[in-house]
Amino acid sequence: MQDLRRELTLRLLRTIARxxxxxxxxxxxxxxxxxxxxxxxTGIFFVTILLPGLLLAWTSLxxxxxxxxxxxxxxxxxxxxAIATLSDEADETFLSFETATRQRLESGRSPVDAPAxxxxxxxxxxxxxxxxxxxxxxxxxxxxxxxxxxxxxxxxWREALxxxxxxxxxxxxxxxDLSLQSRGIRNRGQAAFAEGxxxxxxxxxxxxxxxxxxxxxxYAHVRxxxxxxxxxxxxxxxxxxxxxxxxxxxxxTLEALTxxxxxxxxxxxxxxEAAVAARSLELLEDHAPKDWLASAxxxxxxxxxxxxxxGQLQSQLDIVTAGGKALRVAPAxxxxxxxxxxxxxxxWWGEDFYAFALDADTIVAHIQxxxxxxxxxxxxxxxxxxxxxxxxxxxALARRTLAPYLPGWSLLVSPSDPVGLDRAQLRKRAERVIVxxxxxxxxxxxxxxxxxxxxxxxxxxxxxxxxxxNVSHELRSPITHIRLKGESLQFGLVEDDxxxxxxxxxxxxxxxxxxxxxxxxxxxxxxxxxxxxYTLRPADLGDTVRAAVESARYSMETRGMVMELDLPDGMPxxxxxxxxxxxxxxxLISNAAKYGKEGGWIGVRGHVGPxxxxxxxxxxxxxxxxxxxxxxxxxxxxxxxxxARRRKGTGxxxxxxxxxxxxxxxxxxxxxxxxxxxxxxxxxxxxxxxxRS
Numbered sequence: 106m107q108d109l110r111r112e113l114t115l116r117l118l119r120t121i122a123r124x125x126x127x128x129x130x131x132x133x134x135x136x137x138x139x140x141x142x143x144x145x146x147t148g149i150f151f152v153t154i155l156l157p158g159l160l161l162a163w164t165s166l167x168x169x170x171x172x173x174x175x176x177x178x179x180x181x182x183x184x185x186x187a188i189a190t191l192s193d194e195a196d197e198t199f200l201s202f203e204t205a206t207r208q209r210l211e212s213g214r215s216p217v218d219a220p221a222x223x224x225x226x227x228x229x230x231x232x233x234x235x236x237x238x239x240x241x242x243x244x245x246x247x248x249x250x251x252x253x254x255x256x257x258x259x260x261x262w263r264e265a266l267x268x269x270x271x272x273x274x275x276x277x278x279x280x281x282d283l284s285l286q287s288r289g290i291r292n293r294g295q296a297a298f299a300e301g302x303x304x305x306x307x308x309x310x311x312x313x314x315x316x317x318x319x320x321x322x323x324y325a326h327v328r329x330x331x332x333x334x335x336x337x338x339x340x341x342x343x344x345x346x347x348x349x350x351x352x353x354x355x356x357x358t359l360e361a362l363t364x365x366x367x368x369x370x371x372x373x374x375x376x377x378e379a380a381v382a383a384r385s386l387e388l389l390e391d392h393a394p395k396d397w398l399a400s401a402x403x404x405x406x407x408x409x410x411x412x413x414x415x416g417q418l419q420s421q422l423d424i425v426t427a428g429g430k431a432l433r434v435a436p437a438x439x440x441x442x443x444x445x446x447x448x449x450x451x452x453w454w455g456e457d458f459y460a461f462a463l464d465a466d467t468i469v470a471h472i473q474x475x476x477x478x479x480x481x482x483x484x485x486x487x488x489x490x491x492x493x494x495x496x497x498x499x500x501a502l503a504r505r506t507l508a509p510y511l512p513g514w515s516l517l518v519s520p521s522d523p524v525g526l527d528r529a530q531l532r533k534r535a536e537r538v539i540v541x542x543x544x545x546x547x548x549x550x551x552x553x554x555x556x557x558x559x560x561x562x563x564x565x566x567x568x569x570x571x572x573x574x575n576v577s578h579e580l581r582s583p584i585t586h587i588r589l590k591g592e593s594l595q596f597g598l599v600e601d602d603x604x605x606x607x608x609x610x611x612x613x614x615x616x617x618x619x620x621x622x623x624x625x626x627x628x629x630x631x632x633x634x635x636x637x638x639y640t641l642r643p644a645d646l647g648d649t650v651r652a653a654v655e656s657a658r659y660s661m662e663t664r665g666m667v668m669e670l671d672l673p674d675g676m677p678x679x680x681x682x683x684x685x686x687x688x689x690x691x692x693l694i695s696n697a698a699k700y701g702k703e704g705g706w707i708g709v710r711g712h713v714g715p716x717x718x719x720x721x722x723x724x725x726x727x728x729x730x731x732x733x734x735x736x737x738x739x740x741x742x743x744x745x746x747x748x749a750r751r752r753k754g755t756g757x758x759x760x761x762x763x764x765x766x767x768x769x770x771x772x773x774x775x776x777x778x779x780x781x782x783x784x785x786x787x788x789x790x791x792x793x794x795x796x797r798s
Contacts, residue, residue, distance in 0.1 A: 332377045
């Protein structure tokens with residue numbers, strides 16, 4: 106199978122060679138063989154990426170011709186989706202109200218209390234008992250009381266009113282006489298309350314307070330001609346007197362009165378309780394806690410609002426109650442009836458009949474807002490709520506009724522601009538072309554990036570292969586020297602004492618070189634794994650550098666190199682790992698010797714400045730080209746200079762130097778002039794290094 110594939114590949118290469126270079130098939134075959142890997146990658150790219158992309162683009166361009174016919178179908182489909190969403194949102198307005206009401210009923214809490222919690226559109230709710238009477242939240246007057254104006258039209262009453270401003274004490278006596286002489290409980294109660302009011306104005310607080318107490322005891326539920334309960338008015342005046350005399354007692358009296366009035370069952374058509382409670386809150390403005398005042402005002406306003414709507418909707422309530430009695434549905438099942446601009450929702454629970462008055466105008470406005478929100482993201486559609494009298498557009502895409510909630514009303518979705526649909530077709534076509542072009546650009550870009558990535562991986566693989574070859578050579582060289590010198594000593598081939606010493610020195614020198622090489626390789630492997638760590642401790646940097654130089658001096662001098670060490674006295678103590686910094690110095694000295702001139706000079710010089718301590722390692726060798734300065738610290742990097750490439754190396758020494766210095770919160774830099782030499786500077790800050798070490 107392998108031979109067959111090789112034979113087919115060879116035939117393909119010959120065919121391509123004859124086609125691209127007729128008459129030069131042999132040379133073309135050699136070029137194609139050298140480019141076999143690239144051709145394989147190109148073929149895979151063409152078959153798996155470019156060709157499918159071109160076919161997809163051709164298919165898409167062909168389908169554009171039928172795009173015009175699909176525009177209307179697409180708009181209609183979006184219209185159906187929009188009206189389905191809108192219908193669900195509209196239904197949710199009523200379903201959420203029904204669910205909240207049903208939960209109230211099942212929990213035993215009356216739904217007529219705090220009806221705003223059930224729906225923001227709810228005006229007022231009523232509970233009708235089995236006898237058809239309004240049982241909550243208010244009482245309903247069946248027959249208006251007889252209005253007896255005998256007292257207020259009498260001369261004595263008028264005289265008392267006149268004197269109440271000029272001589273309140275005399276007015277109080279007149280009111281007292283009227284309370285004894287008048288017929289009817291209302292007239293006597295009104296006269297008694299007026300007596301207390303006159304005494305209060307005359308400054309006779311104790312007497313007035315006693316009169317008000319008597320009114321509360323005898324006429325508490327008697328209403329005056331304006332519909333106020335005399336007991337409520339008397340308690341209000343009594344609380345006002347107490348507030349002036351003893352604020353704490355007065356405040357408690359008025360707070361109790363206010364809470365009692367708000368909690369009481371009011372009567373539809375009579376607003377006396379609301380007015381008395383409002384006046385009580387005015388008196389308590391500077392005495393009661395702010396949070397209590399705010400809560401009481403909120404409850405009073407809500408109940409007053411409900412009382413207002415209850416009075417306005419009494420005639421409609423009669424119609425709804427009559428219809429509900431005739432058509433009894435299952436418990437907690439709702440029926441709806443639209444009367445004028447009020448939507449009535451009714452249900453049964455046990456023997457009680459509940460009627461909820463919802464504001465149809467706000468419901469329609471809410472649904473209209475929802476409709477606008479639903480189609481806002483689709484400029485081709487317009488939605489509206491259509492009244493029973495409204496005419497539907499002939500271009501309507503979809504229509505849904507709002508029954509049974511809003512009988513006669515419906516939802517309508519139509520094109521916002523039918524004429525603009527033609528422009529939409531052109532826009533769709535342009536969008537399709539743009540998408541196709543962008544897709545092709547992305548495919549080509551991705552292919553180029555893939556080729557670049559593969560090329561980079563090939564470069565890395567080549568670098569690793571070169572690294573392995575260089576390391577093998579670097580290891581072989583000292584091992585060979587050690588073996589040759591050792592065998593010479595083993596077989597007694599060296600007799601002269603000077604030669605013996607030279608062989609011993611060579612073995613030691615090559616062993617040290619081998620040890621440094623192994624240390625570098627092991628350290629680089631640890632760095633690649635992210636497992637290399639250093640132990641920093643305060644130590645004299647000068648001692649560390651001096652020891653590293655002396656360790657390398659013998660090896661350098663045997664190679665004919667001149668070592669010069671210049672360290673200032675009293676170099677500061679720096680946090681560092683002496684073994685790691687010694688490795689840095691020895692790597693830089695080894696580099697200086699490798700790329701320096703034979704028998705050349707290597708200088709090591711220290712500096713102490715305000716920003717830290719620096720050590721320079723200089724040589725007078727071949728130097729570094731300016732364009733390679735930024736790359737020499739990269740892993741596996743070898744200079745492109747032929748002179749430099751003739752000198753063997755692993756390409757990891759400077760990488761290790763940079764890593765160690767960064768771990769010490771330091772840095773390494775280089776200055777170089779081609780053919781004149783290089784200076785590597787390692788710098789240590791005086792402040793402590795980062796915790797990375």
